[in-house]
Amino acid sequence: MKRFLEIIAKNRAGEGGGIYSVCTAQRMVLEAAFQQGIQDQSLVLVEATANQVNQYGGYTGMQPADFPQYIEEIAASVGFSRENIILGGDHLGPTCWVDEPAELAMQKARELVDAYVVAGFTKIHLDASMPCMGDPKEMTDTLVAARAADLCEVAEQAAMRTFGESNVVYVVGTEVPAPGGETEAIAGLQVTSTEAVKETLIAHQEAFAARGLEHVWSRVIGLVVQPGVEFDHTSIHDFEPEKTNQLGALIDQIPNIVFEAHSTDYQRGSAYAALIERHFAILKVGPQLTFALREALFALSYVEDEIFEEQERSDLRAVCERVMLEEPGYWQKYYPDGELRGRVFRRYSYSDRIRYYWTHPEVESAVEVLKNNLGSVDIPLPVLSLHMPIQYNAVRAKRLSTVPGDLIRHHIMQVTGLYAAACKSN
DSSP, X not given: OHHHHHHHHHHHTTOBOOEXXXXXXXXXXXXXXXXXXXXXXXXXXXXXXXXXBXXXXXXXXXXXXXXXXXXXXXXXXXXXXXXXXXXXXEEESGGGGTTSBHHHHHHHHHHHHHHHHHHTOOEEEEOOOSOOBTSOSSOXXXXXXXXXHHHHHHHHHHHHHHHSSOOOEEEEOOOSSOTTSOSSOOOOOOOOOHHHHHHHHHHHHHHHHHTTOGGGGGGEEEEEOXXXXXXXXXXXXXXXXXXXXXXXXXXXXXXXOEEEEOOOTTOOHHHHHHHHHTTOOEEEEOHHHHHHHHHHHHHHHHHHHHHSOGGGSOOHHHHHHHHHHHSGGGTTTTSOSSHHHHHHHHHHOTTOGGGGGTTSHHHHHHHHHHHHHHHTSOOOHHHHHHHOHHHHHHHHTTSOOOOHHHHHHHHHHHHHHHHHXXXXXX
């Protein structure tokens, strides 16, 4: 935690540097992230969301106590030290239970936060911004802050009960875009105003004080705001640095805090550097990492098509399509109607809803067949050049093997490498 807080302090002081948050539970992506950490000798911040991991298992099937063990096992498999991992909980609040009465949803949120802290998560995003049954449609800063303070009190009590002290740091506020990307085309984005930042912080500070949590306020190190970045199915709203100049300058007036930017996926490398410069010291990335995983797996499936007989192939692309059509719950309400557009979006959308299917038994089996097939032969370099040209160049330079797992991780590291370059201190 000391190194993490030093990163925050240096960014606030105008010395550059930041940290990117890996928001996924996908094993191959996490392997690549930890390999990036080894390469850079850096911390790796890994975050689980309330939907992914909760007391009922979430969509990963993991409870909060399971996730750290899962992460530690993956890190150990690639030789990355547990000491250099920061575990965070993202959007912790009533988000999974918004269809229930507010008090019941909040009770489940309290149980969620308690479980995360007891499990050893030390960066907690308190997000009570979503209306539950019986709430007004437009949540006020006062109500959101009161609920966030409620959850903070639970977290502090859990830390003291479990560890005898609390070194948990907190992020408050919420981003304008929906987690994981917009469900419709982007019509326009409004950068958070400095007035809104001040109002949000005042409301939270007062709510913390009302619960006797004044001593905790110095550990509120992040505020989620909208810098004007987002993506939908096929387009990206590029960061426009000049629109955030006032936000960046505001940091000098706010003790301890930096900005946290969500949905930063698919931006250009120069955008990440500009975000860091304007004190968006924590950059969240998720769908772009699994998008890169899908690119690598599909590219290898095309290589497989060239060198294996039909009956021997994994048919990975066809398996993914069939499983997604048979079990449409993770994509149907997000993608437009129409057979052609639906098929294209299921495979290639920036929002990458296919990421929810990599742990499906049939898809997992197809991936294993693909990796075993290509691991059993010498991949012809001209074929690799067509389908994975970046990896081909690395193989030719003798910096990379043609082992399928190595090719996949190398491709994912094209994404982590962009973030890592921006996050390095001056």
